[in-house]
Amino acid sequence: MFETPVTFACRGQQIVGMLHLPPGRGRVPAVLLLHGFTGTKVEAHRMFVKLSRTLAHKGIASLRFDFRGSGDSAGNFEDLTIRSEVADSLEAIKFLARHKRINSRRLGLVGLSLGGAVASYVAGRERTRFAALVLWAPVAEGPGILDNLSTPEAVVSLAQTGLTDHEGNLVSMAFVRQFAEMKPLREAAKSKCPVLLIHGSQDQTVPATHSDMYERALSSPKRAVKKIIIPGADHTFNRTIWERRLLEETVAWLTATL
Numbered sequence: 001m002f003e004t005p006v007t008f009a010c011r012g013q014q015i016v017g018m019l020h021l022p023p024g025r026g027r028v029p030a031v032l033l034l035h036g037f038t039g040t041k042v043e044a045h046r047m048f049v050k051l052s053r054t055l056a057h058k059g060i061a062s063l064r065f066d067f068r069g070s071g072d073s074a075g076n077f078e079d080l081t082i083r084s085e086v087a088d089s090l091e092a093i094k095f096l097a098r099h100k101r102i103n104s105r106r107l108g109l110v111g112l113s114l115g116g117a118v119a120s121y122v123a124g125r126e127r128t129r130f131a132a133l134v135l136w137a138p139v140a141e142g143p144g145i146l147d148n149l150s151t152p153e154a155v156v157s158l159a160q161t162g163l164t165d166h167e168g169n170l171v172s173m174a175f176v177r178q179f180a181e182m183k184p185l186r187e188a189a190k191s192k193c194p195v196l197l198i199h200g201s202q203d204q205t206v207p208a209t210h211s212d213m214y215e216r217a218l219s220s221p222k223r224a225v226k227k228i229i230i231p232g233a234d235h236t237f238n239r240t241i242w243e244r245r246l247l248e249e250t251v252a253w254l255t256a257t258l
Helices: 044-057 082-098 114-125 152-161 173-181 184-188 209-218 240-257
Strands: 002-010 013-021 028-034 061-065 102-112 130-136 163-166 169-172 195-200 225-230
Touching: 002 044, 002 082, 013 044, 013 082, 028 044, 028 082, 028 114, 044 061, 044 240, 061 082, 082 102, 082 114, 082 173, 102 114, 102 240, 114 130, 114 184, 130 240, 152 163, 169 173, 184 209, 195 209, 195 240, 209 225, 225 240
Parallel strands: 028 061, 028 102, 102 130, 130 195, 195 225
Antiparallel strands: 002 013, 013 061, 163 169
């Protein structure tokens, strides 16, 4: 198993990632991992690292990276928008698909939370590129999520400066508007690849009803959609028993579909 730090660029800014490759020399399927809002390529309790390493043992490569303005990548958080994350993801999949070890016809996407919504946009833009889509606690629509960005204090700050504070991160008016207006269900429906949805029953950040919305929007005779609700689990599956189920189901799905 090989783990290599990598860099590529989007709109002149450096993006930093980690490429995981199985041992050997032949071409292998690969997965792109998209982290959540204020997250990084590692994610809570290193679950992206654990997923990538497990996939590599199963013969599947992966690339996890920091969106611009997050983690080790260039840029400022206040410049982050839904559109910038989609643009970063499209560059990342190009980078991954060009690698000599990667079978560009056997690609998958994994997205967590807001990364799930971004993954939906990417799957919609690249309608025939992906063979699998996995969404962990995905955001289906903006209203009702990140309500602290619409408090009276936040509204005043946005009106006066174009920015507001979210847990020590400056968030722009552009992000707030794009988040409120995004339509990930519509975008995901443009792709026909099989979809796995995994959500915690006690998710207080993005309620499990969001996965219900994905299931209704995407289910069709031509597409396999599987939804798993993990009893008791929170937004980022913060117990080892929840994480174990999350990773086992994800790896089994990707192994079967890629």
